Amino acid sequence: MALSARFVFLSLLLVLSVSISLAEIRSTEIRSDARPIIPFDEFGFTHTGRLELNVSGISLSNPNLDLSQVGFFLCTRDSWMRVLQQLEEGEVKCALRSDLVKPVYTFDKLKNAKGFSTVFSENDADQYTLVFANCFQNQLQVSMDVNSAMYNLDGKSGRRDYLSAGKTILPRVYFLFSLVYFALAGLWISVLYKKRLTVFRIHFFMLAVLLLKTVNLLCEAEDKSYIKRTGSAHGWDVLFYIFSFLKGITLFTLIVLIGTGWSFLKPYLQDKEKKVLMIVIPLQVVANIAQVVIDESGPFAQDWVTWKQVFLLVDVVCCCAVLFPIVWSIKNLREAARTDGKAAVNLMKLTLFRQYYIVVICYIYFTRVVVYALETITSYRYLWTSVVAAELATLAFYVFTGYKFKPEAHNPYFVIDDDEEEAAAEALKLEDEFEL
Structure with a gap:
């Protein structure tokens, strides 16, 4: 029929x-x-x-x-x-x-x-x-x-x-990346120790994100290794889901906190910024539940497609939500540059937050769109390349964030001379004329 x-x-x-x-x-x-x-x-x-x-x-x-x-x-x-x-x-x-x-x-x-x-x-x-x-x-x-x-x-x-021909080397890939993140965590700890007088709470939060990412990759390596040998994860999938959940929440929270300038620019969050966190965290919980259902049930389940759509929708909403605090910070810095007489300081911060905004967008686009396209068009023998591409993009994002927001012994935000302020004010004036 x-x-x-x-x-x-x-x-x-x-x-x-x-x-x-x-x-x-x-x-x-x-x-x-x-x-x-x-x-x-x-x-x-x-x-x-x-x-x-x-x-x-x-x-x-x-x-x-x-x-x-x-x-x-x-x-x-x-x-x-x-x-x-x-x-x-x-x-x-x-x-x-x-x-x-x-x-x-x-x-x-x-x-x-x-x-x-x-x-x-x-x-x-x-x-x-x-x-x-x-x-x-x-x-x-x-x-x-x-x-x-x-x-x-x-x-x-x-x-x-028991791993597909294009995924059989994934245990080694994940293990190597876990070693890279472990080395980054050690490097970050040494930076915090050397510049401990200028360390803020956000820097310790960055360390927590690095450590969770390291453990998450290690658990994923073990998960895939057991599946490769025996066809079953033997409980490693549970640890992977737990640390994947924690890593996801902390990463999105970190992006929101950096985007708002919390800790190193201001010691508090505004009500609208708190609302973003209250939205992002529950959405990450839903996204991780959907991911577990997708992985564990498989496509034979009648509601598998629904859960897949839920995961994609929630992931897109989270990615959009974390951009708002960065946009708000850019707007506030632009207004402050014209009113508080600290044009150079605010221009420097404005440039930094613009760069971070662009990098976050590139990171989201690459890991959500480009990686999926690679997985779709790549031969089944080389499916591991999409995983490597995603992990390299994530690693580049972590390195950029740490480098741009690392603790500074002589914080340029608070030390500035008159010549720099006059130059910054002139730059803002030219920027406004260009926009007009």
Whole structure:
């Protein structure tokens, strides 16, 4: 039976979005589900790829149908696009009948059994998605317990590698970046000690952000390492989620506090600035909950797409919210430069906050848009490059923030001569004339 255009579009969206889920041993419960397409994990196979599929507790609402049109198959993204075209043009009535997919198991082989177990060898290196097809839309409801494991075999040792071909080096990548941040934390501690007379509370908060980022990367390295070897995180995913949550909250809070000039420019926050923090922190809680649901449930869950949309929406709102305090500070500094006689001081601060505003925008754009584009267009063998790009951008942002807002023994904000003030006032005058 041909799939409707709405379900075809939804299934395509699911298959193209599945790269965010983890590739590991996964147990899934499907209950009274009539969806025509249920995508499971996506995985990059080498020439020694294996899929172990164990399904039990199978219950069909109408077992008298042609069950050869119900079952599991593997399909690449490119092939799936062509399968959709075949379905729309009526060349095939069921995705399982297409010559572009690789059937793993169809339910006509059950012979009244309630489960099955099979091992499928994939020798064609590519990125595949495990999909369940039910070509009897709204006529057949399926319940079953699915246990799937996809892995590649090492050519020499024969060991199983449960990480996708493009992600198998991620444990080392995350570990190396954790060492870099650990070194940065040590360097920052030495700076705080040497210039302890000019250290503000915001500088200790920066240290906390660095340490949380270090631990977060270390936990992620261990998480991926255990998955690579065993197919399960063995509890490291819990620690990763905890420190990822803390790192996310502290980073966004730090951007807001720096943007408001708290601690090193003023010892207090205004009401509107406090409201931004009251918005950003709960949103980060929601974003982290959505991230956990996305990772742990996988795309087979009926509300997976909804949670993915929630995560993206909340992330965008957080990124926009942290920009407002910087804009307010720039506006206040511009007004102060014309009224308090400290034109050079305020011009210096104004320039700094403008630079920070631009850098924050670049950081958000790169990590949210450019990295996603890299992940989309990069071959599955090099998916690790998008992770490296994101971490390098984050590292550059941390270094810029620390360098620009480090404690100074002779703070230029408070020491200035008349010549500098006159030059700054003239610069402001020329700037106003240029804007006019």
